[in-house]
Amino acid sequence: MKSNTHPENYRLVAFKDMSNNDVFITKSTVETKETTKIDGVEYPLFKLEISRTSHPYYTGKSKLVDTAGRVDKFRSKYANFNQPVSGDSTASEEATEGLLLRHLLKRLLLRHLLKRLLLRHLLKRLLLRHLLKRLLLRHLLKRLLLRHLLKRLLLRHLLKRLLLRHLLKRLLLRHLLKRLLPNPQKKNLILKNPSFVFNNCIF
Numbered sequence: 001m002k003s004n005t006h007p008e009n010y011r012l013v014a015f016k017d018m019s020n021n022d023v024f025i026t027k028s029t030v031e032t033k034e035t036t037k038i039d040g041v042e043y044p045l046f047k048l049e050i051s052r053t054s055h056p057y058y059t060g061k062s063k064l065v066d067t068a069g070r071v072d073k074f075r076s077k078y079a080n081f082n083q084p085v086s087g088d089s090t091a092s093e094e095a096t097e098g099l100l101l102r103h104l105l106k107r108l109l110l111r112h113l114l115k116r117l118l119l120r121h122l123l124k125r126l127l128l129r130h131l132l133k134r135l136l137l138r139h140l141l142k143r144l145l146l147r148h149l150l151k152r153l154l155l156r157h158l159l160k161r162l163l164l165r166h167l168l169k170r171l172l173l174r175h176l177l178k179r180l181l182p183n184p185q186k187k188n189l190i191l192k193n194p195s196f197v198f199n200n201c202i203f
Helices: 070-077 086-179 186-192 195-198
Strands: 011-017 022-028 034-038 039-047
Touching: 011 034, 022 034
Parallel strands: 011 039
Antiparallel strands: 011 022, 034 039
16 A cells, blocks of 8 residues: 555544444544543544434334434523523513503604694684685675665666656746746646646646
8 A cells, every 4th residue: 555645634533323322433534623532542523413323224213313412402502592581581571661661652642643633624624614604704795785885876876867857847847837927827727736737748
C-alpha cells in the first residue's frame, strides 16, 4: 500500500446508536465535538439515528425507537415553554390590561365621535327646517302683500273710474243746464232729479 494516502483525521471513532444505546468502534474521518470513554480509553463520539442493531431490516422489527435523542432534545428545549415566570406573568397581565384599556378607550372615543356626528346631523336638520319655515313664511308674506297691493290697485282703479263717472255726470249736467237754461221747468226738473237726464236722454 502507498503511504500517506489517508487523511490526517482518520482515527478510531465511537459510534453510538441513540435508539438502543449500542456502541461500536471503527475508523472514520467524521468530525465530532463530543467524546466518551470505553474501557478507560477516550474516543471521539458520534451519535447515530439508526444502525445495524436497530434497523428493521436487520432486527426484523417494524417499530423504530426514538433516534438520536430527538425527543429528549425537544423536551429539554421546550421544557419551560408553558411554565409562567412570576415577573413575566405580571408583565403579561399588565400588557393584557393595557390592551383592554386601550380597546375600551377606543370604543368610548368612537361612541363619543358618533354622538357628536349624530348631534351635528340633527342640528343641521333642525336648522334646515327652520330656514325652510322662514323661507315659506317669507313667501306667504310676499303673496299676502302682493294680494294686498293688487287689492289696493284695484280699489284705486275702481275709485278712479267712479270718480271719472261722477265728473262726467257733473260735466254733462252742467252742459245740459246751460242748454236748457231758457226753459225754467226743465231746469227745475233736472235740479230735483239729475238721473232724469240720463234715463230720458234729454239733450
